[in-house]
Amino acid sequence: MKRIIPHMIEWFERYINHKDMMAKKIQTINKKEDYIIVTYKDKTQDFFFFPVLSDFDPKIMDGVQNPSIVMINSKDNIANLIKRWPQLIKYPKLSVYSINPFSEPDNKWILFPYTHHQISDSKSLGEGLKSMFETVKPITLEDYAQNI
8 A cells, every 4th residue: 555655646646737738727746645735826736645435534624625535446436435425525626536547548537526416316326426437447456556
């Protein structure tokens, strides 16, 4: 696990820098042990990395204006996301990134739980999230560790 989070952070940093290539809004990226703080021209966003979403404690988002969770695209994490849904929808600006850096053609999907909850039918939550999950090749924690 110690090797996975630094790899996730490194990969994600490349992703957000590439995404910002044209807009050039990123001013600083401050790396911590298991999260990064990205200061844009118009906001600050905290990205918390959880290879295993069951390790996530929502208290880490207290006082954070623009929180994001970055997790591995695993079956366990999608099940845990569904289980934690009532907690997550309480954060209007929360975004969730599910990643598999080794997947092609898509290696991530992004979700805004609060917004998703407002526009979707709660009866089809599991089905909708699983559809998004399937857009990126699933990966286990063990497979991720072997690939880095």
